[in-house]
Structure formats: C-alpha cells, structure tokens
Amino acid sequence: MTTLQQAIEATTRAHDKAFIPYIMAGDGGLDTIKQQILFLQQHGATAIEVGIPFSDPVADGPTIQAAGLRALEEGANLRTILAEIASFKDEVHIPLVVMTYLNPIIRYGIEAFVDAAEAANIKGLIIPDMPLEEADLVTDALAGKDIALVQLISLTSPAARIEKLAAAAQGFIYAVTVNGITGTRDGFDEALHDHLRALKRIATIPVLAGFGISTREHVEAMNRSVDGVIVGSAIVKAFHEQRLDDIEVLLKAPANQ
C-alpha cells in the first residue's frame, strides 16, 4: 500500500475526514512553497496537492490560471519546484502529491522526473491531461516507486468506465464533482451524492471529492458521502490574499464530522 493511501486511511480510521489542500507552487515566489506547506501541515492537512504552473492549463479555471501565471513569472517550474521541496523535505511529515500537466514531465524526461520527485519525497502524482488509456507513458518509470498515480473519475461517466478507473486507481480516487474546470461553485445537487456514494461502494481505496469545493459548508456536505475533500481555488486565493485565518477555518471543518 502506498504511503499516500496509508496516510488517508489513518485519518479515516480515526473517524476523521481527509482534507487535501491544493497550492499553486511558486505563487508569491519559490520561497513561499515551504511556508505554505508547513502552514498547511501544522493546521492538520492530511496531504498536500502541489500544483505545478503550466502555460496552457486546460483543466483549470480563472483562479488557478491566474495563480499559475504569477508562479511562472516567479520562475516556478517542475525542476525549480522539486528542487525547492527537496531542500526542506525532512520537515514535511505528510504526503505531497504533485499535480502537473503532462508536457513538462515529457520535456523533463520521465525517468529523470520520477527520480527528482523521489528525491523531493513526493508520494503521489496527478496528471489531469493523461487519462488511464495513456498512462503507460509513465507507469514503467513509476513501477516499484512509492508514488501513487491518482486517477480522476468523472461521475457522469458510464458505470463500466468508472469501475475500470476505480480498479486502476492508486492512493485515493479523485472524484470530480462537476463536469468542468477547477474553481468555485455555488452548490451541488443531491444526484451528486448518489454518484459519490455509488463510487464509494465499488472503491477499495479512499474516495475524495474535488473541483468546486470552496466553503466549509461544501466540505461538510461532501464529507457526508466520501472520505474527504480536495480544496484548490479557495486555498490558492486565500494564500494570495494572505487570509490565513480563512484557511484555518476550512481545515478545521473535517474534524467536526
């Protein structure tokens, strides 16, 4: 079992819900990566999704696109971010999950990237533009490594596809709560919870919900149906606007279940 899955299951076994905040690495400068990761760790994050900026982020909404542009201007990229994280990895005790589009990995070189990720103690990998059908591009390089390749699952996909993805998933299942891009939304309908509970029934690893989850109410609502949540845009925005109190409030939500 991967370290990432273990960490999430340790949380859920303690009758708590997992909470994975997303940061745009380098938004505010490369040295903020350490501050943000340690802050989130201190306030109870189960794991942290570390977003790598990209020139053409097709799966992201305006908030993360803007953060990505700021990070790019600070010189953030796959290479500089992994080097930065490696420099303070001994202070990090929760799993870090890298979220990057595929092209920077291809350019880096897949084996070289996996080596650098291991050196930075990265425990999971999310590639939003690489569906399962194309995953063999990286699976050989990941074989035998403790880096979980996380699958996103779209809840409106046919059941057979959902089952196939759930069977292949590692670490946790990233249930995409809306057909769309990242960013905040007003609310979620009841049908979504039916989908989430159905996914939960077939999953053998934890199921976390993400996309559009931005308030404490959203977190609590999602946690009725799944093992935890991923919160992206709301965290990125709050860090950018230096509203650390708001992040603390969000992070406390899962403990109240």
Add this chain to the structure above:
Amino acid sequence: MTTTEKKGRYGKFGGQFVPETLMTALEELEQAFETAKQDPAFYEELNYYLKDYVGRDNPLYFAKRLTEKVGGAKIYLKREDLNHTGAHKINNALAQALLAMRMGKKKIVAETGAGQHGVATATVCALFDLECIVFMGKEDVRRQALNVFRMELLGATVVSVDQGSGTLKDACNEALRYWVSNVEDTHYILGSALGPHPFPAIVRDFQRVIGDETRAQILEKEQRLPDAVVACVGGGSNAIGMFTPFVDDADVKLYGVEAAGKGIQSGEHAAAFADLKEGVLHGAYMYLLQDDEGFIQEAYSISAGLDYPAVGPEHCFLHDSGRVTYDSVDDDQALEGLQLLSRTEGIIPALESSHAIYYAANLAKTMAKDEILVICLSGRGDKDVQTVQQALEGK
C-alpha cells in the same frame, strides 16, 4: 495496471490526452463518426450541402500565367478559395455540424485563429439553427476584426480570449474548457487536424474531399497524377485533406509548408518541424514549440491561421516516415507569393495559402515543363487585405 487500448495513434503521435471528463464525450463522438461513415444517408445529406450550399466541386484551375512567369512545371490551383465563406474550413464545419445533429447536440463551440473556421462554423450554425460560441484570441480579434463582425452577423457569440499569447492555442484552451463544462449538450467543432482522437481523423476524412476532387480532376485534365502537391500547414487540415488520397501514390511528391514568421533563427515562427521537440498539447502527442521547461511557446506568423505551435499528429507521422517533405516560408516570402498570384492570375490568396504559393513557385522552377504541380489554394485573401497593406506600406 490493466492493459488498455490505445486509440488514434499515427506511429507514436496522436492519442487522447484530455481531462477524464472528456473521455466519454470522445467515445460518443467516435461512435457517432463511425456510424455516420457507414451510413449512405449521412453522405447523401453532406454531399447535397457540399454541392448546393458550399459550391463544390470547386475547380482545379490551370494557372497559365503563373506557370509562364515561373518557367517550370505546369501549376494547377485547387480553388478552395471559391467555397462559400472563402476557405476550405467549411468542408469540415458543415460535416461536423451534421454529425453534432445526429448526436442530438444543439450547441456548438469552436476555436478560431484567422477567423475562417469561426466564420465557417457560425455559417453552418446559422444554416442548421444551432447555438454557436466561438473563442478567438485577443490578438486575432484585433487582426481579423472583419471576421469577428461576420461571425456576429451570422448570430454567433464571439469570445475574445486574453490568456497567454491571445492567439489560436489560447482560443483552443478556452474552447476545451468550455466543452469540458458543457459537454452534455455541446459539440466541439475543432477546425484543424489536431486535438484528441477522433478529431484528427474526423477532420482528415471531412477534408479529403479536397484531394479526392483534385485527383479526379487532374486525371481528367492530364490523364495522369501530378508530380508534386503543395499545401500550407498550420495545424494541417487543408494539407491532410489534400494529401490523403495521394499518400499511396509513391510517385506524387507531397510538400507541406509551415510558417517561418520572422525567420527560424529569430525564434518568432510557427514551424514546429524546425524544432522537432515532442510533446502534448490539446489532447495529442505531436511536435510542439516549447521551451526547456516544457512550457508551450507562442507561435508567430503574419497569417493568423498558421500561428499554432504544433502540427497535427498525422503530419508528424508523415514527417517521420519521410512520405511528406516539410519546409517553411517566412512572412516576407509569403507576401511575395501573395503578390505573385494576385498579379499573374488575378487571384488574391489568403496569407496562409500564400506560403504554399511561394514555396511551390520555387519548386516549380526546378521541375521540367512537362511535369505537373498542384497547389492547394486553401483560402482567399479578402480577410488579409488590411494586414497586407500595413505590411507592404510599412516597409
């Protein structure tokens, strides 16, 4: 990891590199496309509109004065510029709209560079009463203001895209984001031989009418196949449509012409085959302009329709296999090509097609007088007149 089927590969190029949310829609599209291809009623309807609405067959025209001026091979022009809306883009837009209706989708999203694909899409949406939203880079909106107005006249909503370089790739990003969010009732009419499978195959099959007609027409006029065929390549839709029926004819040399912009050395160009760096953008594995960190570089060309930072996956394959020769022509040379055709034949070509004309004129010079060269004249130049005026008078 379970073994999964790999779809839509041209050698190592192509594939389906998209967010999971789109995978089901791509599957659905592929099935609709495969079913339509087997259905004579689909082609009957498509051919009706291609003939009576688009104006096909368009001529394969012997460019006598251009041939004399150049002094080499006989040059023929495939007159895609004479299509309704003025370019080859309508062939694909029309067919994909019919496909969308078969899938029960009432809304269409599209990206556009020069605006030709946007206009073609807005046109067929008006024709079939489909809701139409077109994403267009901010820079292109500026360069092609007239086409924006044409799309709006046709009832489309044009959204100017500020992100990135404000050109075709950014419009593609935004169209993809829109499609991800509205996938249940919306079809994405991708305009070039790009994107995730099955798009490159769909666009090729719906554009091969160019090559099929050319083949039949040259056989009728010359009782033989041409020695060379030249087409411009941005994403590569007119070129793949023209080349496909000739790919198995080993004696027909095929040439694709990319945009060298301000020159390959300047770094400001759109010639992905000049760099040969592999990567993934907009759903496909291709040759792709990018920096050392894998960030996509902004492509540049005087012609808005060619400034895409990659080349469609099947072209990448044809490049590596050696079947097609790819080269590039810069802004100044394209302007020369434009003036050459305007003055010898009274045909003002699109800036995109002008790249092919310049290249073909030089190629024809090296060929014997009894040899035959065909140029795909992919579009007319009305949309570019202002850009050309500024470029020529600015010197």
